[in-house]
Amino acid sequence: MTTDRDDTDQPLRLRIPEPARGQHAPDRVRYISAAGEMQKPALDEKVERVALMRKQLVRVLDDEGRAVGDWAPDISVDEKRRGLRNMMLVRSYDARLLRAHRQGKTSFYMQSLGEEAIACGQQQALLPGDMHFPTYRQQGLLISADYPLVTMMNQVLSNEHDPLHGRQLPVMYSSKAHGFFTISGNLATQYIQAVGWAMASALRGGTEIAAAWIGEGATAESDFHAALVFASTYQAPVILNIVNNHWAISTPEDFARGASATFADRGYGFSIPAIRVDGNDYLAVYAASQWAAERARKNLGPTLIEWITLRVGAHSTSDDPSVYRPPEETEQFPLGDPIQRLRQHLEFLDEWDEERHVALQAEVDTQVNEAFAEADSHGSVKTGDVGSARTMFDDVFAELPRHLREQRDRVEELS
Amino acid sequence: MSRKISYVQAFNEAVRQEMRADETVFCAGEDIGGFGGVFQTYAGLQEEFGEERVVDTPISEQAIIGLGVGAAATGSRPIVDIMFMDFICVAFDQIVNQAAKMKYMFGGSATVPLTITTGGGGGLSAAAQHSQSLEALICHIPGLKVVHPSNPYDMKGLMTACIREDNPTIMIKHKRLLGMQGEVPEEPYMIPLGTAATLREGADVTVVAWGRMVNEAFDVAEKLAEDGIDVEVIDPRTLQPLDSETIVESVRKTNRAVIVHEAVRFAGLGAEVAAQIQEEAFDYLDAPVARVAAPFSPVPFTPALEQHYQPSAARIEQAIRDIVARPGA
Numbered sequence: 141m142t143t144d145r146d147d148t149d150q151p152l153r154l155r156i157p158e159p160a161r162g163q164h165a166p167d168r169v170r171y172i173s174a175a176g177e178m179q180k181p182a183l184d185e186k187v188e189r190v191a192l193m194r195k196q197l198v199r200v201l202d203d204e205g206r207a208v209g210d211w212a213p214d215i216s217v218d219e220k221r222r223g224l225r226n227m228m229l230v231r232s233y234d235a236r237l238l239r240a241h242r243q244g245k246t247s248f249y250m251q252s253l254g255e256e257a258i259a260c261g262q263q264q265a266l267l268p269g270d271m272h273f274p275t276y277r278q279q280g281l282l283i284s285a286d287y288p289l290v291t292m293m294n295q296v297l298s299n300e301h302d303p304l305h306g307r308q309l310p311v312m313y314s315s316k317a318h319g320f321f322t323i324s325g326n327l328a329t330q331y332i333q334a335v336g337w338a339m340a341s342a343l344r345g346g347t348e349i350a351a352a353w354i355g356e357g358a359t360a361e362s363d364f365h366a367a368l369v370f371a372s373t374y375q376a377p378v379i380l381n382i383v384n385n386h387w388a389i390s391t392p393e394d395f396a397r398g399a400s401a402t403f404a405d406r407g408y409g410f411s412i413p414a415i416r417v418d419g420n421d422y423l424a425v426y427a428a429s430q431w432a433a434e435r436a437r438k439n440l441g442p443t444l445i446e447w448i449t450l451r452v453g454a455h456s457t458s459d460d461p462s463v464y465r466p467p468e469e470t471e472q473f474p475l476g477d478p479i480q481r482l483r484q485h486l487e488f489l490d491e492w493d494e495e496r497h498v499a500l501q502a503e504v505d506t507q508v509n510e511a512f513a514e515a516d517s518h519g520s521v522k523t524g525d526v527g528s529a530r531t532m533f534d535d536v537f538a539e540l541p542r543h544l545r546e547q548r549d550r551v552e553e554l555s
Numbered sequence: 556m557s558r559k560i561s562y563v564q565a566f567n568e569a570v571r572q573e574m575r576a577d578e579t580v581f582c583a584g585e586d587i588g589g590f591g592g593v594f595q596t597y598a599g600l601q602e603e604f605g606e607e608r609v610v611d612t613p614i615s616e617q618a619i620i621g622l623g624v625g626a627a628a629t630g631s632r633p634i635v636d637i638m639f640m641d642f643i644c645v646a647f648d649q650i651v652n653q654a655a656k657m658k659y660m661f662g663g664s665a666t667v668p669l670t671i672t673t674g675g676g677g678g679l680s681a682a683a684q685h686s687q688s689l690e691a692l693i694c695h696i697p698g699l700k701v702v703h704p705s706n707p708y709d710m711k712g713l714m715t716a717c718i719r720e721d722n723p724t725i726m727i728k729h730k731r732l733l734g735m736q737g738e739v740p741e742e743p744y745m746i747p748l749g750t751a752a753t754l755r756e757g758a759d760v761t762v763v764a765w766g767r768m769v770n771e772a773f774d775v776a777e778k779l780a781e782d783g784i785d786v787e788v789i790d791p792r793t794l795q796p797l798d799s800e801t802i803v804e805s806v807r808k809t810n811r812a813v814i815v816h817e818a819v820r821f822a823g824l825g826a827e828v829a830a831q832i833q834e835e836a837f838d839y840l841d842a843p844v845a846r847v848a849a850p851f852s853p854v855p856f857t858p859a860l861e862q863h864y865q866p867s868a869a870r871i872e873q874a875i876r877d878i879v880a881r882p883g884a
Binding site for chain 2: 154156247248298302306307308309310312324325326327328357358360361362388389390391395396398458459463464521524525526527529531532533536543544547548551
């Protein structure tokens, strides 16, 4: 201690992200590169050089729908059409289940409107046997893996065919066979689990990689940071996805990002190559996912990807976004709509037109409606056609212990 | 002056009045600012007190509690919010090993006037990670005080007491009671921590319940009165420290006790209450102390199952009838 405090010292002040609310997302999307502007680094590029990309944006589709630059992926027109179909299916699925919520057939739903390209595109770049550790807005992973729509709906409706037996919140799907780890209501817990799964895959000499998913808001949780330490230390074969859709319920992305320029910045401190990618550009999503997956498969370690997108709808059916966000936001979002952009690209290639689009829309809507009719015939949360009260005691432990068997008998007496 | 307001409004008014009266009080938590909290418990507070006293935080329960501990230890009187009680587990070290023990470990020189508020309880189809009643976990920790109001009047008085308290407190708001209306005085008042309320006097059996179960038990008691069963209903209101004296005195009078809580029965707080009753009133008991609680399994999502999981009026009534039917000594 050298001196006493000086009377002229300034009082301390905090920085509160400002203006915290009422500012349109378009103004907050920073560092938008032109399509094709970014070079694609070699798979083993030095992390310091990849780090130069963290204030840029990988984009493939330009305003005319051309696929341009290094990152344009080499995939067939059929694969692109499949991507378009998957995204349209997800959107139609969401719309039908939101309607089911209004009909009282489920008490809760979360849609992925505007973010469909990220889950659909990444799933197309991965292989069966790889494991996703999703959050609650990646229904596109299951739909793109051809998980039956009816089974998904049975879960949301909590009916007698619900594979999770009415125990879990709607949309918290789970299917090991489809590479979809159980969703947690507590945030970020899956991120470190994904790293652990990837480490185990490497330890047993497997070839399967993991993909961790998190929303930008939940990166504030300690589990996110711990996951990065472990992924970096062990160079685990994992893709670390951050979906930056600009909103954590009512909280703008600024709060979790802090004074960093981007969420991709988080990678550099852990020596994890990190890129920022246009999440509404299906081809960029596919290409970046493919690049990260290949790095993992070649034992080149983890890759962090910040996907820039916009949560177009509410957080869930439990909140009203008009209270906390401006209505013009979607219209003014500079990265457009993922379905429209891939459609424009296919039209530019002369591989798609209005007529086929309308026909496909009708086809996916019919598929969704038929699946819903079937799921609905098994009952819903409204009709309460789930298993009997005795099922509450199943799966608490691997084997039903005696004291739980006794409790089960008592519940049955009362019900 | 008294008028009818809701449980949420009673909470909100207590915070508002204490923030007006004491500049060292501030709030922090997820979505509590412009949005007013996902349950609207903090509605309008940022408007009145600004972003520096009603702080929206990033999503990190550990950091939210940790900042509360740090701020409390340096002379502020923070109120920090954890959206769902289930999420306190994420911040358990800050609560159990830091907040609760700081005064003790600093040789008595540290004061931690921290209030943690959180939404507890089930019955809202919120499933296994958003519905738990974890009061037994926190009541087990020396250094913490825990309150769980069952109505708007108690909510305001207990919340005011928590904010003014010099020890770390945890206020459990029951999610199913948020809209409950009741008479609440406009002026600030405190309900001293550690004082139970006897909601209904009776001669035949004592029912001890907390949170939403108080109201269930009360309705059952009113109904049983028509059948000539006279039930005394006690709401401890503060779970730690527990007002054992009021409970024991009542059981010495009625000679029978039923404890009702939403948490799982095994090692629930009811076990502690039952143990204290047998220690202090063994010679007065005409029947073993009964407990009505949840089975030993996680809270299921769907109402079709949750209705069997949660203690119901029917189960409470049955337990009371069973215990009253036993012949006295």
